[in-house]
Amino acid sequence: MATVILQRHGRTTANAGGVLAGRTPGVRLDETGERQARDAAARLAVVPLAALVSSPQERCLQTASYVAAHRPPDAPAPEVEVDEGLAECDYGDWQGSPIAELAKDPLWKVVQQQPSAVRFPGGETLRAMQQRAVDAVRRRDAEVAAAHGDGAVWLAVTHGDIVKALLADALGLHLDLFQRLHADPASLTVIRYTAARPMVLQTNTHSGDLSWLAAPPAAAPAAGAAEGDAVVGGGAGPGTPPPAL
Template sequence: MATVILVRHGRTTANASGVLAGRAAGVALDDVGRSQARRTAERLAVVPLVGVVTSPLERCRQTARAVTDLQTGSATTLADRGITECDYGDWQGRALGELAKEALWSVVQSQPSAAVFPGGESMAAMQARAVAAIRRHDARFEAEHGPGAVWAAVSHGDVIKSVIADALGMHLDLFQRISVGPASVSIIRYGTARPDVVATNTDSGDLSWLRAPAPAADAPVGGGAGHPEPTADGPAPR
C-alpha cells in the first residue's frame, strides 16, 4: 500500500496575529514559518517522494517548494483545490478573539458536523472533498509507482485534522481532539482492510524508515516490532 505524508503549512502572518486567513490571497509564511518548512523539508529529504500534492494557497505552495527543493528525485508537483482551506465565508479575515463571541463558535468546537460558515461551506463538506481527494491521489500514486510509493500532501490544519479523523473512524464531532501544528507531519496508509494511521502531528524525528517496504496489511496482533531502525545507509532490512 502507498503511504501519504500529510504536511501542514508553516506558520503564517495571519497565524501569528490571530486572524482567520481562510482562502484570502497574500497570506504567506512568516520567518518562523519558513524555518519550520525548511525543517520539515530536511526531515523528508531522506524519503524519495513520488509526488507532492498541494493546496493552491500560497502558504502551502511555499511549504511544498521547500519540500521539493530538497528532494533528489523527480517528484511531480500539482495543486488540487480538493485539499484547499475550508471556505470560512464571512468569517474569513476576522480576528479569532472576535469570532469566539459568535454563537457558531461553540458549534465548531463541540458539534462541527453541524457547522456551516455563513457565506461559506460546511465542515462536513470540507471533510468529504478532502478525504475524496487524498484517497484519489493515493490510489493513483500506488497504481503508477507500486505499493511502496510515498507521497506528500501539503494542506491546512482543519483539513488535515478531518482527514485523520476519517482514517481513525472518528465522527467529525470528535475531530477537535486532534492537534495538527504548523509544518507538522502526519502519516497514513490506506490498506485494503482499513486505514493505518502511522503518526500524527510530529515535528521532529528520523523518517528514513519510510524507505523500507510497507508492512503487511493485517494489523500485527500484540503490536508488532515497529518500523526498522535507521542505519547509515537507510533503514535496516525487515
C-alpha cells in the same frame, strides 16, 4: 495502497496575528514559518516521494517549494501539483476576521462542540470540507499506488482543519470529535491506506528520523494474513524481512 504524509503549512503572518486567513490571497509564511518549512523539508529529504501535492493557497505552495528545493541530488522532487480538494475550508464571512472576535459568535461554540452541524455563513459546511478532502486524498493515493506500487510514499501539503478531518476519517472518528486532534504549523502526520483499513503511523510530529518510510511496508505476519491486517501483539516494525514459511 500507498502511504501519505500530510504536512500542514508553516506559520503565517495571519497565524501570528490571530486572524482566520481562510482563502484570502496573499497570506504567506512569516520568518518562523519559513524556518519550520525548512526544518520539515530536511526531515523529508530521506524519503523518496512519488508525488508532491499541494493546496492552491500560497502558504501551502511556499511550504511545498521548500520540500522540492531540499531533495538530495540522487532523488529529485516530483513536480508540485495543485489539488483543489486540499484547499482550505471555505469559511465564508468568517474569513479575514480576528479569532478573538469570532470566539464571541454563537457559532463558535458549535464549531467546538458539534462541527458536523456547522455551515459557515457564506461558506461551506465542515462535513463538505471533510468529504472533498477525503475523496481527494484517497483518489490520489490510489493513483500513486497504481503508478508506483504499494510501497510508494507521497506528500500532501495542506491546512490544519484539513489534516484533522483526514485524520479523523482514518481513525474512524465522527467529525464531531475532530477538535480533539491537532495539527501544528509544518507538522507531519503519516497515514498508510490499505485494502483493510487506513493505518495512522504518526501524528503532528515536528522532529525525528523518517528514514523508516523509505523501507517497504512490513510483510504480513503469517501465511494467509490479509494485507492491512493489524498484527496481534504489535508486530516487528517497518522494513522487517518476511518470516520464513
